[in-house]
Amino acid sequence: MPEVHDALVLVGRLIGLAVFFQSLEFIKMKESIADNGIWRWSELRTDYLFLPEKILKGLDWTMTPKRFMEMMTLRFYIGLLAFLYPHYIFIFVFLFLTTFLITLRWRGSFNGGSDYLTLIILLCLCIGFIHPLLGKAVLWYITLQVISSYFMAGLYKIKQKKWRNGAAVYGFVSSASYKTPQFIVNKCEDPTTAKILAWSVILFELTFPLVLSHPYLTVFYLGAGLLFHLGNFMTFGLNRFFWVWSASYPALYYCSKLI
Amino acid sequence: MNSLIALLCVLIYFVLLIAFSLFKKTSQGIENKYINLIKPLIPSWKFYDDFEETRLLFFRAKVSDEETFSEWAPLYQTPRPTFPTLFVNNQGNLILAAQSHIQTLIHDIGEHNDQTAFQDTLTYKITKNLVSYALRKKYNDHFIYQFKLSSVSDKAEIMEDILVSPLYEEEASA
Numbered sequence: 221m222p223e224v225h226d227a228l229v230l231v232g233r234l235i236g237l238a239v240f241f242q243s244l245e246f247i248k249m250k251e252s253i254a255d256n257g258i259w260r261w262s263e264l265r266t267d268y269l270f271l272p273e274k275i276l277k278g279l280d281w282t283m284t285p286k287r288f289m290e291m292m293t294l295r296f297y298i299g300l301l302a303f304l305y306p307h308y309i310f311i312f313v314f315l316f317l318t319t320f321l322i323t324l325r326w327r328g329s330f331n332g333g334s335d336y337l338t339l340i341i342l343l344c345l346c347i348g349f350i351h352p353l354l355g356k357a358v359l360w361y362i363t364l365q366v367i368s369s370y371f372m373a374g375l376y377k378i379k380q381k382k383w384r385n386g387a388a389v390y391g392f393v394s395s396a397s398y399k400t401p402q403f404i405v406n407k408c409e410d411p412t413t414a415k416i417l418a419w420s421v422i423l424f425e426l427t428f429p430l431v432l433s434h435p436y437l438t439v440f441y442l443g444a445g446l447l448f449h450l451g452n453f454m455t456f457g458l459n460r461f462f463w464v465w466s467a468s469y470p471a472l473y474y475c476s477k478l479i
Numbered sequence: 480m481n482s483l484i485a486l487l488c489v490l491i492y493f494v495l496l497i498a499f500s501l502f503k504k505t506s507q508g509i510e511n512k513y514i515n516l517i518k519p520l521i522p523s524w525k526f527y528d529d530f531e532e533t534r535l536l537f538f539r540a541k542v543s544d545e546e547t548f549s550e551w552a553p554l555y556q557t558p559r560p561t562f563p564t565l566f567v568n569n570q571g572n573l574i575l576a577a578q579s580h581i582q583t584l585i586h587d588i589g590e591h592n593d594q595t596a597f598q599d600t601l602t603y604k605i606t607k608n609l610v611s612y613a614l615r616k617k618y619n620d621h622f623i624y625q626f627k628l629s630s631v632s633d634k635a636e637i638m639e640d641i642l643v644s645p646l647y648e649e650e651a652s653a
Contacts, residue, residue, distance in 0.1 A: 245568065246569075249572075249573050251612075263601055264601065266601055267601060336519050372523070373526045397556065397578055399557055399559045429493055457568060457571040457572075458575070459568045462565065478485060
């Protein structure tokens with residue numbers, strides 16, 4: 221049976237790698253947060269005027285384009301440090317705080333679900349290394365959040381008629397918002413294929429809690445999960461989800477061994 | 480015995496999730512600003528559930544008053560995924576963030592009261608920044624532009640305009 225510490229270390233390494241890539245992306249898009257960019261702090265701060273003056277001043281100090289980019293550069297190196305030496309709480313505290321500031325900079329999140337799971341995993345790692353019992357608790361917490369992420373997504377989809385009849389699949393892949401590879405669009409144009417794909421996604425998501433029920437099913441669902449996220453990357457370009465969800469899988473593997 | 484209890488707890492957890500999903504209000508119903516700050520820590524895990532219609536930002540631009548406007552064109556489209564972008568996808572994620580912003584824009588248009596001009600809202604300002612940021616990369620000199628938010632068909636044909644901006648003028652940065 222894997223040790224709590226080993227599982228936490230592996231989660232730490234993988235989330236470090238995810239944060240490393242994320243930070244590099246932010247560094248490369250620095251123009252978008254400049255004073256003449258898209259997300260200008262001089263405008264965004266009006267969302268936070270309700271905060272106490274000292275906190276707002278602290279945000280003003282941190283969120284200038286120059287400091288924010290310095291912070292992202294530091295986050296890039298600390299992410300690498302987390303990958304190499306994922307044993308120090310301060311690493312995860314720093315990564316958690318900077319990820320939280322990113323959510324403030326983008327009015328809730330920059331990349332939706334991937335930011336949320338990054339925050340949850342980092343917060344858990346801040347706590348989990350304190351004591352083995354806390355470590356076990358946070359691994360369970362990550363596991364339940366990840367299973368919920370699939371299960372709830374499946375539950376919301378099955379309620380929608382357009383998901384049940386497959387129309388939603390074609391709608392998303394052919395959407396003008398995404399440059400989905402043409403062969404995927406062509407395949408999904410066929411209503412039967414679209415329906416099969418839609419139900420495969422719904423059933424995969426809804427039955428994901430079975431990941432904990434048997435060692436073979438654990439391997440099957442984690443393997444299928446990786447393929448699912450790769451498919452989402454190929455279709456919609458969601459690369460961050462692949463790395464962040466992968467980082468959570470050691471926690472699921474650990475918890476499945478406890479049952 | 481411990482395994483059985485753990486399995487039972489997991490089972491109860493998911494039964495409760497189903498029950499709550501039937502009754503709970505959406506996360507957009509949260510009014511408290513402090514709770515909104517920690518909302519990323521309590522996600523709803525909804526992905527691709529709301530399939531109604533696609534809404535896109537369109538722009539048209541010209542470089543001088545004498546010229547006629549170009550046709551309305553979509554402002555952005557996520558780049559095609561390639562192997563390197565599995566690791567670093569700054570352009571794709573920037574566009575995904577812009578799409579998330581469009582969802583906020585649609586929500587705020589629906590919620591807006593007439594006491595203040597919509598152009599004065601932060602959401603509108605970010606939208607305008609988004610358009611001028613993209614156009615500055617296309618035009619090297621002074622340009623005049625207009626943008627609109629429209630619902631589109633599967634074939635990206637404009638069906639209905641939701642928001643149309645006034646004309647703006649901008650000097651491109653050197």
